[in-house]
Amino acid sequence: METDLTKIGMHKDQQYEVIITTMDKDGNSNAAPFGLRVLEKNEVFLRIFEGGNTIKNIKEKEEFIVNITNDPLMFTLSTTNTIPDEYLTRIPNKTNNDELAYLTDADAYFKCEVKSLKTTLREDDIKSSDVNYIKSEVVELNIKNKCVKPMNRAIHALIxxxxxxxxxxxxxxxxxxxxxxxxxxxxxxxxxxxxxKEKESIQILKEDLINQGFEI
Amino acid sequence: METDLTKIGMHKDQQYEVIITTMDKDGNSNAAPFGLRVLEKNEVFLRIFEGGNTIKNIKEKEEFIVNITNDPLMFTLSTTNTIPDEYLTRIPNKTNNDELAYLTDADAYFKCEVKSLKTTLREDDIKSSDVNYIKSEVVELNIKNKCVKPMNRAIHALIxxxxxxxxxxxxxxxxxxxxxxxxxxxxxxxxxxxxxKEKESIQILKEDLINQGFEI
Incomplete structure (x- = not known):
């Protein structure tokens, strides 16, 4: 089974914007956007605040699906509410003898199993909340579009x-x-x-601004 | 000769971030980043302020090359200064019996010929300057990477x-x-x-914020 994330252009120590789909015990699906960090070619990291459906379902099931897409509507629907079932495809999940769901039009999706989950209290200016640090292993990668390109915020911050x-x-x-x-x-x-390359680029720009006399 | 920009995912009425390479009369190359608007599948529009090498060369030669890339360093070098010749490939230009240059690692590049160029004075808060409005025809499109995806700022503004x-x-x-x-x-x-889709997405988000009571 393919599990190598470099096959879809995801590399160690970089973070990508993805949509995570999960299922609760009763078979209700949920979709939400997250920044996903790649630790190894088959290992990923998530930081999720307590309180939402995604973390509840991940704690219950210890597994989830990561969807790679550039579709603006999917990111918007999953952020404001969730993605309706009509955009999802359900697949049997052999491990738990139940179902999982992926985003039907995703360019790629992969199934993850939780390896470790640590919860700590984070004190904020506004309120304090529990935050979960989750390491997971990629156990099955499906590439649906050979030109898949996961969304990364850095190039656009640079632009x-x-x-x-x-x-x-x-x-x-x-x-x-x-x-x-x-x-x-x-x-x-x-x-x-x-x-x-992006780090080198922003450094070139910074030095140029300093040379022009800007205080930065 | 291929001239259809939809083949590289560039569509009518959208604007993309590209790098334009030009040559002056003496064979010196220049590279600079621009927002390029697609008017028809083989027609593009540029708005360029007077004063730089790109507009000088375009006025002299009435042709230029548009390079499609996501390389952060190429965007940075072309913005702060220009792209050194080592990153460019020179090609003979049959029309004028001289040379043009494209970005060697571009995912695609296309040659444009100026169809119309109009210059008007633009009054700004700070200073007024001449601005050029240029319509050009795509006369030769070269696709080097089948997965070419031109940079567009909208999806990232949305993210x-x-x-x-x-x-x-x-x-x-x-x-x-x-x-x-x-x-x-x-x-x-x-x-x-x-x-x-991006316009629909930002509208969904705006309505949601208004429903939450935010004044926007």
Whole structure:
């Protein structure tokens, strides 16, 4: 059985935007978007706050499906509510003698089994909440579109920084200040989820801005 | 000769982030990033401010090459300065009996010939400058990677809006205000460069925020 995530362009130490589908004990499906970090070519990491259906179902079943798609509507429906059953395909799950569901139009999907789950209290400015750290193993990878390309936020944080960079000398001071704040946000995103080329790129841009006399 | 941009996933009325390579009369290459709008399957539109090498070369030669890539370093180098010759491949240009250059690692590239060029004065807050509106015809499309996927800013404007949406009820008031401002920026980008699904998505999100009582 294929389990190597590099086959779908997912690489170690990078984070991708995915949609996770789970089932509860009664067979109700749930879909929600998450940032998924790749630890090894067949091992992934999730950080999920307590309270939603995804974490409830993962704790119950100790398994879930990761869907790779670029479909904006699927990300939107899964964020605001969930994805209706008509967009999902149910498959028998041999391990537990029940069912799992994947996103019918996903470019790829893979089944994960939880290897470890640790819960800690996170103190926030606004409220404190339990957060779960979950390591899982990829046990079955299905590639439906050979051109599958998982969504990664870094390249687009970079493009935004480049667009602002190219305009920074033709805008007023307030906008310059705003662009520099956004630049720091792009840098933060890229350092967290980007690859080496993206990190090198934002560094080149930063040095150029400093050379131009901007304080950043 | 192939000239149909839908073959590389570029569709009418959408805008893509591309790198344009041009040559001056003396054979010096230049590369710069632009937002390119598709007018018809073999017709594109560019808006370029006066002053750079790209517009100078386009005016001289009335032709240019559009490179489709997702390489962050190529976007960065072409934005901050230009792309060194070592990353470019020169090809003979039969029309003018000289040379053109494309980005060696581009997933696809196409040659364009200028059909019309109109220059108007644009009055800005900071300064006024001449801006050129250029319609061009695609005369030769080369696909080097079957999985070519041109960069479009809309899906990522949407992902940022979704990430902020999912956190808007756990952040303080100032951050909420910031998220709503960023939401309007995402909406602006999507309306300008996005497809129907992305426009539908940002509308769903907006209605949901309004239903939650946010003023947007």
């Amino acid at each position: 935004e920084a480049l667009v602002n960079y190219s305009r920074i000398n033709i805008v007023d001071e307030d906008t310059q200040k705003y662009f520099l704040e956004r630049f720091l946000e792009s840098e933060r995103v890229i350092k967290r989820v980007g690859n080496e | 940022e809006a979704l990430v902020n949406y999912s956190r808007i009820n756990i952040v303080d008031e100032d951050t909420q205000k910031y998220f709503l401002e960023r939401f309007l920026e995402s909406e602006r980008v999507i309306k300008r460069v996005g497809n129907e």
